[in-house]
Amino acid sequence: MSKAVLIDGLSILNRAFYGVPDLTNSEGLHTNGIYGFLNIMLKILDEEQPNYVAVAFDVSAPTFRHKMFEEYKGTRKAMPEELRQQVPVMKEVLEAMDIKILEKEGYEADDILGTLGRRFEEIGAEVSIISGDRDLLQLATDKIKIRIPKTKMTGTEIEDYYSKDVEEKYQVTPSEFIDLKALMGDASDNIPGVPGIGEKTATKIIVAYKNIETAHEHASEIKPKKASQNLVDYWEQAKMSKVLATIDTQCPVEFDPGAMVFKDMYTSKAYLLFKRLEFKNIIARFDKDALPKEERLSPAVLLKSVEEFEQAVKEDLEGQKSRGEQAVAGIYYHPQKPEGLCVSLASRPEPYFAPAEQFDCQKLADILKNEGYLVGVMDVKETLSWLKLDKDGVFDTSIGAYLLNPLKDSYGYDDVARDYLGMTLPSEKDIFGKTSHETVFLEQQERFMEFVGWSGAVARRGVSVLTQALENAKMDKLYSEIELPLAFVLRSMEDYGIRVEKEELKAYGDALVSRIHELEENIYDLAGERFNINSPKQLGVILFEKMRLPYGKKTKTGYSTSAEVLEKLRSEDPIVNFILEYRQLTKLKSTYADGLEGYIREDCRIHGKFHQTITATGRISSTEPNLQNIPIRMELGRLIRKVFVPEDGYVFVDADYSQIELRVLAHMSGDEQLIQAYKEDQDIHKITASQVFHTPLDQVTPLQRRNAKAVNFGIVYGISSFGLSQDLSITRKEAGEYIEKYFQTYPQVKEFLDRMVSDAKEKGYSETMFGRRRPMPELKSSNFMQRSFGERIAMNSPIQGSAADIIKIAMIRVKERLEVLHLKSRLILQVHDELLIEAKAEEIENVTKILREEMENAARLSVPLEVDIHTGKNWYEAK
DNA sequence: AACGTCACG
DNA sequence: ACGTACGTGACGTTG
Incomplete structure (x- = not known):
C-alpha cells in the first residue's frame, strides 16, 4: 500500500515560527520558521517513509472562495517581516530537497491539499495531511489522516485525526465539522459565522441536526433563544460561511503522482543551502561520503622534490607575470603540529603537499617569499608558530573575512569558500570529526589531501576576492595598516607571555581556602542544613523558600541569586553577607588562583592567547587564560596582580588611556x-x-x-x-x-547619537573613525526589544570600535619603536585601554616616553588623548 | 550544551 | 506594552 504525505506549507511554517525561538544566520536572515518546519517535516518523513510527498502553498492573490464575497477578502493579519522573509527561502529549501511544491492561482493550500488528498485516496493510497490548522479536519476519513504538530517543551508532538478521532473529540463527523464552523465562525480565516453562536452551542446544534440546513428548518426548536433567532436573522451569512469554510476537493489542480515521488532529500543543493542557513543539526544528517564534491578544487598531490617545486613556481610565475598580475599563492599549515606545508599555485589545479618529515617547509615558504609572491594564509598569527612569514608578503583570509563581517563565529576555509567563492566545502570538523590530523594523515591520506588541498586553494583564491571586497568596503587600509600588522604584534605578545610567581599564587589560593571553609560552616549553620552553595538552584530554595527571604527577580529557571539581588537582602539575614563573600572568594579561587596556575608553563610564564577575529566591535579578546579580566575593582582580588611580575632585571611599565571612549565621543560628535x-x-x-x-x-x-x-x-x-x-x-x-x-x-552628542542610529538604519551597518564596520541586522527587526538593542549598539559600536582602532595603532607603533631602537623591553599585554610593557630597568625612561608619545599620538582627535603611566615591580604596583 | 554568575574594559 | 544598559571569557551546575 502506498503512502502520501501532504503538507500545508504556510500553516506549518507559521507554527514553527512562533514555536521556535528566534534564530538568525550570520547574513542576518531569520531562520527559525524554516528550521522548525524542517524538523517537523523530517520527523514525519522519517516516521512514515512515504512514497509521495508534496507541500502546498497559497498564492498571494485573493482566492476563488474568498473572491465570491468581495467584502471578506484581504483582511488577513499581516505577517511579521521576520516570517515573511522566510517564505521564499522555505520554497528554495524544498526545491533543493527535491520536494514538490504545489501552488494554484486562485486556490488556497487547503483546497489543493483536499483535492490531492482525495485523489490519492481514490488510487488506494494512505494519506497524511500535515497542518497546524484545524480547518483541515473536515478532510479526515479512514484513509486520510490529519496530523497536527504541536511544539512542546519536550519536542514536537503530533496529534493524529482519522475521521473516528474527529468524531471522538468534537462529537461531529468531518463533513459536519464544516457546518460547525459555519455556525461558530473563524476570525483568523475571515469566516463570520452566526453571531451569538460559539463552539458550545454550535456543537449542540450540529450534533442534533447534522447540518445547518436542517438546523435552519428546525430553528424554532433551538435553544438558547438568541441562537435560534440569529440563525434565522443571519441565515444568509451562515450559508456564506459554510461556503467559505468548505474546502474545495475538486479544484483543477493537476494530479501527477510522478512529480511527487519521495526521493533522496539530501541533495548537494540542499547541503549548500543548509550551510548558508547554518543548520548544523540538519547538515549532520547528510551522509558524509555523499557530501558534494567540489569539482573545481582538487586534492593536493605529494611533492616529490624541491626541484619539482622550484620548477612549478617558475612556470607559475611566468604565467602570472605575463598577465601582469601580482603572483599569488595559498598555503595551508597546521598551527599546533605541522604535518607539512601545502602550497596552491594559480597555474596548477592540484596544490602540492610537502610532508614535514621530508621537506624543510621554511625553505619552501622562503622560495615563495623571494619570488615576490603574495601568500594567502588562513591565520597568519597561528602560522607563525612554526613558519616565519613576512607581513609584506602575506594575506590573512580570516582577518579579511572578519573585517567584512565581524559577527560570524568562525572564519575557516569553508566559511570563506561559502561566503566569498560560492563553494560548499566540508568543514575541518566534517572531515576529521574527533580523529586527529595525524591519524587521518596516516590512515586516510586521500581525505587528508583533499582537506589540505582545499585549504590551500581557498587561501589562494580568497586573496583577490577578499582584497577586492575590502577595497569596495573601503577597509583596505584598515586591513593593511592596522589589522595585519597587529597580528604580528599579538603573536609576539603571546610568545613573550607574562611571568607569574607560582608559589605566591598557591599561597594566595591557600589563604582563600581557609576563609572559604569558615564561610561554608557559617552558611550551613544559618541555613540549618548542608547544601551546594554554588548551585543557584539549591541556594534559591534555601533563601527564598526555606528562609522565606523576599525574592526579587526571577530567571527562566527559578529565583535569581545574583549579587545584584543579594545586595538588596544584606539587611534581611546575616547569611546573605556570608554568601556574597563566599561567592567572591570561590570565584577568586576557582578562576584565578587555581585557574591561572594551570597555565603557568615551564618558563614560569603564562602564554595566553589574543584573538583578533572575535568581537563585533573590533576589540581584541583574550583566552586560555583570559588576561583581560584579572581582578582590580575589589582590593582582595586586586592582590592577585602581585603575582604577575617581570623577569629579573625588568620592571613593569603600565599605560592606560584616560577615558578614551568619552574622548572619542567628544571628537566624533564635535560637541x-x-x-x-x-x-x-x-x-x-x-x-x-x-x-x-x-x-x-x-x-x-x-x-x-x-x-x-x-x-x-x-x-x-x-x-x-x-x-x-x-x-x-x-x-x-x-x-x-x-x-x-x-x-x-551636550546637544551635539544627542545629534551625533541620533545620526549614528539613522545612518546605521540606512546603511545596515555602523562605522568607526577608521572605517571598521559592524553590520546591524537587528535594526530592521519588528521586535521592539531587538530593535532597541540594535539602536544601542548603533550608538556604542562606533565609539567602542574607534577606541579599539586607536589602541591597535598605538600597539603597532610602540612595538615598532622598541624594535627600531633595539630595546629589550617588550609589549606583553593589552587590556582594551591599557598596555603593559615588561621593560628592561635601564630602559624605563625611554619606554615611558615611547608609550606616552605613541599612545597619545595614535590618532589626532579634536581633544587630547591622555595617558596615565605607572611603573612597578609587579602588576599591582604598576596600576 | 545551556544557564547563571561574575571577573574585566 | 514590550523589558535592556555596550563588549568579552571562565567556572560550576544541571539537564
Whole structure:
C-alpha cells in the first residue's frame, strides 16, 4: 500500500515560527520558521517513509472562495517581516530537497491539499495531511489522516485525526465539522459565522441536526433563544460561511503522482543551502561520503622534490607575470603540529603537499617569499608558530573575512569558500570529526589531501576576492595598516607571555581556602542544613523558600541569586553577607588562583592567547587564560596582580588611556562643550554633574559626581532610561530627566547619537573613525526589544570600535619603536585601554616616553588623548 | 550544551 | 506594552 504525505506549507511554517525561538544566520536572515518546519517535516518523513510527498502553498492573490464575497477578502493579519522573509527561502529549501511544491492561482493550500488528498485516496493510497490548522479536519476519513504538530517543551508532538478521532473529540463527523464552523465562525480565516453562536452551542446544534440546513428548518426548536433567532436573522451569512469554510476537493489542480515521488532529500543543493542557513543539526544528517564534491578544487598531490617545486613556481610565475598580475599563492599549515606545508599555485589545479618529515617547509615558504609572491594564509598569527612569514608578503583570509563581517563565529576555509567563492566545502570538523590530523594523515591520506588541498586553494583564491571586497568596503587600509600588522604584534605578545610567581599564587589560593571553609560552616549553620552553595538552584530554595527571604527577580529557571539581588537582602539575614563573600572568594579561587596556575608553563610564564577575529566591535579578546579580566575593582582580588611580575632585571611599565571612549565621543560628535572641557583638562564627570544637577562646579557632591559618571557611561553604551535607572537604583522617570538634562548640556552628542542610529538604519551597518564596520541586522527587526538593542549598539559600536582602532595603532607603533631602537623591553599585554610593557630597568625612561608619545599620538582627535603611566615591580604596583 | 554568575574594559 | 544598559571569557551546575 502506498503512502502520501501532504503538507500545508504556510500553516506549518507559521507554527514553527512562533514555536521556535528566534534564530538568525550570520547574513542576518531569520531562520527559525524554516528550521522548525524542517524538523517537523523530517520527523514525519522519517516516521512514515512515504512514497509521495508534496507541500502546498497559497498564492498571494485573493482566492476563488474568498473572491465570491468581495467584502471578506484581504483582511488577513499581516505577517511579521521576520516570517515573511522566510517564505521564499522555505520554497528554495524544498526545491533543493527535491520536494514538490504545489501552488494554484486562485486556490488556497487547503483546497489543493483536499483535492490531492482525495485523489490519492481514490488510487488506494494512505494519506497524511500535515497542518497546524484545524480547518483541515473536515478532510479526515479512514484513509486520510490529519496530523497536527504541536511544539512542546519536550519536542514536537503530533496529534493524529482519522475521521473516528474527529468524531471522538468534537462529537461531529468531518463533513459536519464544516457546518460547525459555519455556525461558530473563524476570525483568523475571515469566516463570520452566526453571531451569538460559539463552539458550545454550535456543537449542540450540529450534533442534533447534522447540518445547518436542517438546523435552519428546525430553528424554532433551538435553544438558547438568541441562537435560534440569529440563525434565522443571519441565515444568509451562515450559508456564506459554510461556503467559505468548505474546502474545495475538486479544484483543477493537476494530479501527477510522478512529480511527487519521495526521493533522496539530501541533495548537494540542499547541503549548500543548509550551510548558508547554518543548520548544523540538519547538515549532520547528510551522509558524509555523499557530501558534494567540489569539482573545481582538487586534492593536493605529494611533492616529490624541491626541484619539482622550484620548477612549478617558475612556470607559475611566468604565467602570472605575463598577465601582469601580482603572483599569488595559498598555503595551508597546521598551527599546533605541522604535518607539512601545502602550497596552491594559480597555474596548477592540484596544490602540492610537502610532508614535514621530508621537506624543510621554511625553505619552501622562503622560495615563495623571494619570488615576490603574495601568500594567502588562513591565520597568519597561528602560522607563525612554526613558519616565519613576512607581513609584506602575506594575506590573512580570516582577518579579511572578519573585517567584512565581524559577527560570524568562525572564519575557516569553508566559511570563506561559502561566503566569498560560492563553494560548499566540508568543514575541518566534517572531515576529521574527533580523529586527529595525524591519524587521518596516516590512515586516510586521500581525505587528508583533499582537506589540505582545499585549504590551500581557498587561501589562494580568497586573496583577490577578499582584497577586492575590502577595497569596495573601503577597509583596505584598515586591513593593511592596522589589522595585519597587529597580528604580528599579538603573536609576539603571546610568545613573550607574562611571568607569574607560582608559589605566591598557591599561597594566595591557600589563604582563600581557609576563609572559604569558615564561610561554608557559617552558611550551613544559618541555613540549618548542608547544601551546594554554588548551585543557584539549591541556594534559591534555601533563601527564598526555606528562609522565606523576599525574592526579587526571577530567571527562566527559578529565583535569581545574583549579587545584584543579594545586595538588596544584606539587611534581611546575616547569611546573605556570608554568601556574597563566599561567592567572591570561590570565584577568586576557582578562576584565578587555581585557574591561572594551570597555565603557568615551564618558563614560569603564562602564554595566553589574543584573538583578533572575535568581537563585533573590533576589540581584541583574550583566552586560555583570559588576561583581560584579572581582578582590580575589589582590593582582595586586586592582590592577585602581585603575582604577575617581570623577569629579573625588568620592571613593569603600565599605560592606560584616560577615558578614551568619552574622548572619542567628544571628537566624533564635535560637541563644543565636551571638547572644551577636555581641552581644559577638566574633571568631566564633575562638570557633567554640575550641568545636569544645576550645581555650581565647586559644590558638586561626590554622589552627584558618581551619578554623572553613570550617565556618561550610559551615553557610551547607548543610553536608555531603564538601563540608567537600574544602574543608579533610581526611577525611570528620574533617569529620563538626567538624560534629558545631559542632552541639553551636550546637544551635539544627542545629534551625533541620533545620526549614528539613522545612518546605521540606512546603511545596515555602523562605522568607526577608521572605517571598521559592524553590520546591524537587528535594526530592521519588528521586535521592539531587538530593535532597541540594535539602536544601542548603533550608538556604542562606533565609539567602542574607534577606541579599539586607536589602541591597535598605538600597539603597532610602540612595538615598532622598541624594535627600531633595539630595546629589550617588550609589549606583553593589552587590556582594551591599557598596555603593559615588561621593560628592561635601564630602559624605563625611554619606554615611558615611547608609550606616552605613541599612545597619545595614535590618532589626532579634536581633544587630547591622555595617558596615565605607572611603573612597578609587579602588576599591582604598576596600576 | 545551556544557564547563571561574575571577573574585566 | 514590550523589558535592556555596550563588549568579552571562565567556572560550576544541571539537564
